[in-house]
Amino acid sequence: MIRDDLFPEIASRRNGYLDVGDGHSIYWEESGARDGIPVVFLHGGPGSGVSPAQRRFFDPRAYRIVLLDQRGAGRSTPRASTEANTTPHLIADLERLRRHLDIDAWLLFGGSWGSTLALAYGQAHPESCLGFVLRGVFLGRPSEIAWFMTGMRGFFPEVWRAFAEFIPESERGDLLNAYHRRLTDPDPQRHLPAARQWARYEKACSSLLPEPEQIWPAEDHRHALSLARIEAHYFVNDLFLPAGGLLAGMDHIRHLPATIVQGRYDVICPPESADALVQAWPGAELVYVPDAGHAALEPGVRRALVRATERFKATLPRPASVGYGDVDGVGFIA
Numbered sequence: 001m002i003r004d005d006l007f008p009e010i011a012s013r014r015n016g017y018l019d020v021g022d023g024h025s026i027y028w029e030e031s032g033a034r035d036g037i038p039v040v041f042l043h044g045g046p047g048s049g050v051s052p053a054q055r056r057f058f059d060p061r062a063y064r065i066v067l068l069d070q071r072g073a074g075r076s077t078p079r080a081s082t083e084a085n086t087t088p089h090l091i092a093d094l095e096r097l098r099r100h101l102d103i104d105a106w107l108l109f110g111g112s113w114g115s116t117l118a119l120a121y122g123q124a125h126p127e128s129c130l131g132f133v134l135r136g137v138f139l140g141r142p143s144e145i146a147w148f149m150t151g152m153r154g155f156f157p158e159v160w161r162a163f164a165e166f167i168p169e170s171e172r173g174d175l176l177n178a179y180h181r182r183l184t185d186p187d188p189q190r191h192l193p194a195a196r197q198w199a200r201y202e203k204a205c206s207s208l209l210p211e212p213e214q215i216w217p218a219e220d221h222r223h224a225l226s227l228a229r230i231e232a233h234y235f236v237n238d239l240f241l242p243a244g245g246l247l248a249g250m251d252h253i254r255h256l257p258a259t260i261v262q263g264r265y266d267v268i269c270p271p272e273s274a275d276a277l278v279q280a281w282p283g284a285e286l287v288y289v290p291d292a293g294h295a296a297l298e299p300g301v302r303r304a305l306v307r308a309t310e311r312f313k314a315t316l317p318r319p320a321s322v323g324y325g326d327v328d329g330v331g332f333i334a
Contacts, residue, residue, distance in 0.1 A: 049074025
């Protein structure tokens with residue numbers, strides 16, 4: 001029987017910082033089996049960062065689990081920096097980290113912006129990819145950015161109203177640039193309130209059944225700032241993607257296996273994008289979760305993601321030097 005819920009908590013067995021140039025240093029960590037199937041977790045945002053819970057999507061006896069904070073996010077430095085922070089930079093960082101860890105190829109696991117980066121990386125370096133597990137697909141098209149900024153009010157009108165009314169009425173015709181100006185202002189009195197408002201808006205729209213404690217508290221300003229500032233930076237620059245977009249580059253990865261998990265009621269990244277991706281990727285499996293929104297840890301979504309990694313565990317090659325069940329390097333948390 002295939003497991004369908006998170007694995008127990010584990011500790012990372014090694015971590016560090018990698019100098020990627022341009023004044024940036026990215027945090028990375030490894031957990032699980034030393035000689036397991038390599039998998040890299042790509043967080044959302046951009047600007048969100050990773051957390052220990054994200055190790056739990058993978059069987060630590062079978063996978064060599066790599067997590068990293070992208071430029072400006074999480075523990076990477078400098079925090080919330082948009083300098084030399086573009087999609088090509090992040091793709092290059094992933095390749096640098098892969099070589100640094102002496103990994104030939106890895107499984108790409110990413111949701112939301114993480115799905116965007118996984119696709120962009122895969123199209124640039126298909127030879128480095130074993131396959132993909134994607135969630136809440138975001139293709140970075142102008143229509144998807146416009147949906148985030150204004151379209152979600154159709155489902156969360158009171159949340160969007162608070163988001164919009166933070167901006168003076170004279171600037172509400174272009175909310176993205178109005179927020180971007182504030183988020184990139186060096187004065188904390190200007191950028192912190194804008195960051196908190198942006199983060200609350202996004203979090204409140206993430207789950208099918210949001211709970212008050214899921215909304216970032218005002219004091220979590222460091223996380224809010226990196227998320228909001230970097231997202232706005234990417235949005236005003238059309239995610240730094242090629243003019244033809246990601247669908248135009250599918251020939252590079254169409255031969256690779258993929259499972260796409262999509263919440264049926266995902267308001268942040270509606271199912272139309274996942275459907276468009278599968279139309280361009282006939283071999284990919286699309287799994288709809290009927291009672292879920294956008295968040296990775298909603299019960300139905302997390303079960304579907306674990307089932308996907310369990311199926312890949314059975315089909316992807318595992319290094320011959322270690323037999324299945326070797327737990328060298330696995331540190332369980334009691």
